[in-house]
Amino acid sequence: MLKMTVKATIGSRTFSAIPPAPPAHPKRVTGLDLGFVQTKFVWGTRRPQYSDAGIMVDPGNTCKFGSLVKRRSEVATEGLEDAEGYVIVDEHGTWNVGSKGSYDFTSERLTRDSDLPKLYTALALFRQQTGSSIIDLLVSGLPVDEYSQYRGALQQALTGDFQFGFGSQQMQISVKKVAVIPQAAGAFYDYGLTDDGKLTDSPLLRETVLVFDIGGKTTDGCIMEKSKYSQDSFTIRQGIWKVHNELRKLIARHYRGFVLAPSEVDAVMRTGILNIGGTQEDVTHLRTKALETHFPAIRDELSVYVDDLRRFSAILVAGGGAALYTPYIQSITSVPVIQLSHAEYSNASGYRKYGMLLMGA
Amino acid sequence: MARNFVAFRPGKKHPEIMEDLSRYKNQSARIRELYLLGLAVERGEYVRASELPKIVAVPATAAPAAAPAPPPLEPAVEYKPPEPAVEADDDILRNMLAGFE
Numbered sequence: 001m002l003k004m005t006v007k008a009t010i011g012s013r014t015f016s017a018i019p020p021a022p023p024a025h026p027k028r029v030t031g032l033d034l035g036f037v038q039t040k041f042v043w044g045t046r047r048p049q050y051s052d053a054g055i056m057v058d059p060g061n062t063c064k065f066g067s068l069v070k071r072r073s074e075v076a077t078e079g080l081e082d083a084e085g086y087v088i089v090d091e092h093g094t095w096n097v098g099s100k101g102s103y104d105f106t107s108e109r110l111t112r113d114s115d116l117p118k119l120y121t122a123l124a125l126f127r128q129q130t131g132s133s134i135i136d137l138l139v140s141g142l143p144v145d146e147y148s149q150y151r152g153a154l155q156q157a158l159t160g161d162f163q164f165g166f167g168s169q170q171m172q173i174s175v176k177k178v179a180v181i182p183q184a185a186g187a188f189y190d191y192g193l194t195d196d197g198k199l200t201d202s203p204l205l206r207e208t209v210l211v212f213d214i215g216g217k218t219t220d221g222c223i224m225e226k227s228k229y230s231q232d233s234f235t236i237r238q239g240i241w242k243v244h245n246e247l248r249k250l251i252a253r254h255y256r257g258f259v260l261a262p263s264e265v266d267a268v269m270r271t272g273i274l275n276i277g278g279t280q281e282d283v284t285h286l287r288t289k290a291l292e293t294h295f296p297a298i299r300d301e302l303s304v305y306v307d308d309l310r311r312f313s314a315i316l317v318a319g320g321g322a323a324l325y326t327p328y329i330q331s332i333t334s335v336p337v338i339q340l341s342h343a344e345y346s347n348a349s350g351y352r353k354y355g356m357l358l359m360g361a
Numbered sequence: 362m363a364r365n366f367v368a369f370r371p372g373k374k375h376p377e378i379m380e381d382l383s384r385y386k387n388q389s390a391r392i393r394e395l396y397l398l399g400l401a402v403e404r405g406e407y408v409r410a411s412e413l414p415k416i417v418a419v420p421a422t423a424a425p426a427a428a429p430a431p432p433p434l435e436p437a438v439e440y441k442p443p444e445p446a447v448e449a450d451d452d453i454l455r456n457m458l459a460g461f462e
Contacts, residue, residue, distance in 0.1 A: 147461060182461050189457070205453050228456035357457065 027359055028132055031186065031351030032122060032140040032158070036216030036241060037266060037320060040064045040348040041122035043130065045195040047342055047349075062345060063125040065098045066263065067216075069117045072096055086124070088117040089165030097121045119158065123173045124166035135175045137359060139351035141183040143218045145235035151180045181354060183347055184213035184222030185229055187318035189357070190350030191340055192227060197356025207313035210306070212329065213347065214321030216241045219298060221305060223312075234305040238298045240321035244269060246290040247283075254286060269324070287324075295328045309333040318346040 033040040044061020051057050065086065072087065072094035085098025095117040127133055138158055142150055158178040164171055188211045192200055199205065211222040217239040223230035244265040251260050251274060258276055260268065268274050272284035309315065314336045317326045322343035330337040340346045 185461065192457070199450055199453060226456055227453045228459050229461045354457075357454075 027136045028130070028134060029137045029352055029355040029359055030126065030135050030139070031348040031353075031355065032119070032138055033183075033186070033345075033348035033351065034118060034140060035067055035320070035347075036218075036239065037067060038064055038216075038344075039067050039118050039122060040345055041126060042345060042348040042352045043126055043135075047345070059129075061129070062348070063122060063129075064345075065121060065125075067118060068098070068263070069114050070096045071114075086121045087165075087167050088120045088124075090116060090120065092116075116157075117164075120162060120164045120166065120171070123162060123175075124164075124169075124171050127171055127173055128166075133171075133173045135173070137177045137179065137355045138175050139179045139181065139186075139355040139358075141181050141186050141347060141351060143215075143235045144182045144184070144220050144222065144233045147180070147182045154178075155180050179355065179358060181351065182220065182222060182229065182233060183215070183218075184211040184220035184233070184318065185224070186347040186350035186354065187211050187213050187316065187340060187343075188222060188224050188227075188350065189354040190318070190342075190346040191316055193350070193353040193357060195353065195356070197353055197358075197360050204314055204316075208311060209314050209316055210309070210312045211316045211318060214298075214317065214319040214325050215239050216320060219319070219321070221302065232305070236298060236301045236305075238294070238301060240269075240319075240324070242297075243290050243294045243321070243324075246293050247287060250286040250290055251283060254283075255281075291324055291328065295325070298325075299328075299332055309335050314338055316340055318343045320344050 028043065030041065030043040033042075040062065041064075042062045046058070046060035046062075048056050048060045048062055048064075049058040085096045088095045088097055092113040095114070097117045098121070123135075126135070140154060140158060142154060155178045158180075159175055161172065161174045188209070191211075192202060192205050194200055205227045208223065208225045211220075211224060213220040213222065217237075219236040219238055220233070221236065222233045244262070247269060248260045248262075248265055251268075252258055255274075255276060260274070268283065269287060272282060272287050274281045274283045310333070312335050315329060315333070316338050317329060318340045320343075322339050326337055326339040342349065
C-alpha cells in the first residue's frame, strides 16, 4: 500500500506526518437557488471562472441555467428545437429547460409538474460533474414573505429519491435532507461564512446590516442584527425583471418595433449591447433609462419598511440586479453600500455555507 | 466712549461723528457705543448719529443681559462613544443558528 509522507522543516527541526485519508463518505452539501430568471446550484468552493471576453472557462463547482421550463411539444411548435437548454424526461412528460426568464408568476415553487424539471436539471448536472448520486443536505430559500407559508411544501418537494431522464441518460439521485431559509439570509451567510462554514473575521457580523437581494421577481430585504435574523425583514414585490420589460419597450420604441426576445434581454442588460440586423448597437443609454424608471418604485417601497437607513452599519447588495443597482442604492444613503462578490451566486453559495455550518454544528 | 470709538478705528479721528455722539450724552454710554460700533462694523463705515434708530432708554444702572456662552468650537476632551460589548464567536454562531421564525 502506498503511503504519502509529508515533510516540513522549521528551523533545524524536521517534522513528518502522514496526511489523514479523506473520509470514506464525504458529506455532500449543496445550495439551490430557484431564481425566477435563473437557477443556480452550488456544491463546492470553486467559483466559475470567466475569460476577459466574459466567456465561462471553468464552471467550478456550480451550475447555472435559465429557469424557463417548457413542454417539448411546445418548443417544437415554436420551432425552437435547437434552442439552448436541457431535455428532461419524467413521469409528466418531456421538458425543455434552460431558457432565461418566464412570465409565469407563481408564489409556489416546485409544487407543480412543470417546476420539477428545474430541480432535475440541477441534480443531473451535479451528478455529471461529481459522479455522486447522493446529496446529504440541500439548502434552498424562499422570499421572506413566502417563507412561513411555503417552507414546508418546498422542503417536501426537494426531499426524496428522484428518477428521471436527462437527455439520453437515466438518473437516480437521492436528496437525504433539506433545509429552507429566507433568500437574502443566504447572501448574508455567503458574506459571513467561509467555504467550510466557519465565521469570517468581518466586523459586520457584530453589527446591524441590511442585506438587499435584488432578484428577478422580488427584492428581499433581510435585516441581520449581530448575525441574527430579524423578524423586521421584508420582501419588495419589485425585481430586475420589470427593468427587463422596460428595456424591451424602450428598444421597441427606439428601433421601430424591434422585439427583443425575453430570453435575450438578460444578455443585453449585462452587456449594454444589442445585436440587430448584423450590427452591434450600444444601448447603455436605454438601459440607464430603464433602471432610472424602475428604481423609484424600489426606493419608495423600501421606505415603507425602513424609516432610516442610517440604523444600518452597512448595506450588502446581492442578486442578479446587484451590479446594476448598487450605485443607485448608494445614491440614496450615506451608509456604506457593498456589492457582494459573485452577487449572482451569493444566495446559492450562502445556502451551501449555511448547510456546512449546520453539518458542523 | 469717544476714546473707545476712536480706538476701534485706530488712527482715524472723525470730528463729525464725535459731534453726533455728543448729542447722546444723556444716554447710557455703553448703549451708544454698542449701537455705533455695531452699525459701523456692519456697514463698513461710520454713520451719522442722525441716521441711527431711536435708542430705547434703559435705566443707566441696568446690567446688560448676559449672553449665553457660545458652544466651544472643539470639545475640550475628545468624545468617545461607549464601546459595544464584543460578541464572542460562539454568540455569533448561536445567532446564526437561531432560526428564522
